[in-house]
Amino acid sequence: MFDLKKYRKKSPWILHYNAGSCNGCDIEILAALSPKYDLERFGVINTGNPKQSDIFLVTGPVTYRSRERLVELYTQMPSPKVVVAVGSCTCTGGVFREMYNVEDGIDRYIPVDVYIPGCAVTPELIIDGVVQALDILENKTKELEDAKKLYKKPTEKEGVLNLRDSALKVGEDEED
């Protein structure tokens, strides 16, 4: 029986999610997929469907509005999977660090495997990062790594459900 694990490396399918970036890095990701840089030669397909992807490319510093979706997309992806943080603001918050509406990097919510710095990152760096992620993907287990739980119970006020602040802040515990 041959080892199926080594084929993980040969067909990485990408899910790209914009967690509130300025679009600079998104454009660079598209450039990396375009004919000039040809990320497809590694077997990459940009699926856009979490259930069929292996690599989660995230751009942006995670805004309050996008963090639920971020965790949801992450948990919908079947293991083994790797997460690549593309751009300075995804790694640390970058130029948006300590602003009132951002969370300073995605690793507060989901485990990150590869950090790609740069504002905006260059397509070459993205390719390097993805290739490095492939090595990690090969050795991953099939267990789901924990993402942070985000939901508070929606608050109800005069019969109107308020879902808007249902995400927990970092470090905050769920009250009862």
Added chain:
Amino acid sequence: MIEYILIVLAPVFGGVLYGFERVVRARMQNRQGPPVLQPFYDMYKLIDKNSSIVHPMHIVLAILHFITLWAVVALMILGYNFLYVIFLHLLATIFIILAGFSVRSVYSHVGSNRELLAMLAYEPIFILIATGFYMINGSYDISLIRQEDTQILSMILLFAAFLLTVPLKLKKSPFDACEAHQEIVGGVEIEYSGIYFEFLYMAKWIEYVFVYMILLLFAGNNILLGVFLAIAVFLIVNLVDNSTSRVNIVQTIKIIMGIGLTLSCLNILGLSYV
């Protein structure tokens, strides 16, 4: 004996064709592209992944879709009745449409709707093609059609109509609205993951074999013409895929129904007066 070997190998042929096509498309865009065996790497990877099930029937329908399509190709290789083959293929499509409607994802429903509309557009053309073969050869039997001389000149309009449906069947630009990657995230296949997506992925390969086998019927017993037609259509379809943008589903139906159906009806009329 050789037929049975061909039947077993049909998905493999489809896979190689699909991989080869990705390379050709990449070369047309002046880039390197993935290896030819890429679809098989994808397959092994999908087997190795965890998978989630929405509900069991959803999975069963995907497997039925795959098996029915394989049966369609098997019957074509064995030379059965062309009309039956087309109806069996219709059944396979129905399975995948039902699967799309059986989950709650909106994208899945949109995909199913589009698949249904596409089916309405190409199915009459397929049936008219079968009718054309019947009028010329006096039989729907594929084995008989394969033995007769090629009649492509008297069926040239039907052939043109068939060419129109090829991009629709293979989900290629400009008629790839049923799948529309990123836009509706693959439509019916959105809720499948891991090894269950594998069945849909392989079904796509078999679809290739099916379409090119219909194409070969036009060549009759002339093998050289058949090879030429297959290569020419392969290149043309990929060139068109690379150089056009997606039209929406309503326009697709209008083009296929308007042009394709008219051409095939004209051809049938012509044949009935000869």
